[in-house]
Amino acid sequence: MQNTLDKTRRDELIDAASHLFRSQGYERTTVRDLAQAVGMQSGSLFYHFKNKAEILEAVMAKGVADITAVAEFALEGVTEPKEKLRRLVTGHLTALLGSSQHALEVLLYEWHSLSTEARDRIVQLRDRYETLWQQVLDEAATAGLVHPDTTFLRKMIFGSLNWTVQWYRPDGSMSIEEMGDRMLNLILRG
Incomplete structure (x- = not known):
């Protein structure tokens, strides 16, 4: 069992790796780059992870865990399907374009x-x-709110939501919530 200090250091490594893997690419990021980003010796990294591949998996697992936690929290106590869908769309965008952005982008692009x-x-x-x-x-x-082919619809929605990392700008003309509402209006029938 890791103590709190170890867990914090491990989390720092995961956060640094998510930034580096996204900006430089997984293959081009070295163990030395990762260690330097958190102010440690390269060999010290292996106290926390077996190898760079394990760090990649940890980054992706964190991204999925974060976005799942956002979704579960967003759905708590909500019973209306339209409101559930609105909260999922906004929650996905908030996680994807917020604090989990780099980890989720690594998940999308370094698969x-x-x-x-x-x-x-x-x-x-x-x-x-x-x-x-x-x-x-x-x-x-x-x-009756959405098309009945929900499996395909889910894939289409994820594609649209995930692509926003390419074009959305926080200083642009709409907030994440406004963008989520506009996207939801296009998803809903009639």
Whole structure:
């Protein structure tokens, strides 16, 4: 069991790695780069992780865990399907464009760098998040709010939401909430 100081140092490494993997790419980021980013010797990194591949998996796992926690919190106590969907859209955008942005972008763009075993573990975490969405979309379809092909709709929504990292600017013409509401209006039927 890690003590609090170790956990904090590990979290610092994950945060630094998410920034470096996103800005430089996983392959171009060295262990030395990672260690330097948190002010430690390269060898000290291996006290916290076996290798760079394990750090990549930890970054992705953190991104999925963060966005899942946001979704679960957003859905607490909400019963109306339209409001659930609104909260999921806004929550996804808030996590993706906020404090979890780099980890989630690494998840989106460095997927190919995972080993098969690591990919399987991340898929299990991702499935939990997608299940939340699928349940809400199925409820919305039953209520006549969205197209009944909810599996395809979920994939289309994720594609649209995830692409916002390419064009959304916080200093632009709309807030995350306004963008979420506009996107929701396009998702809803009639």
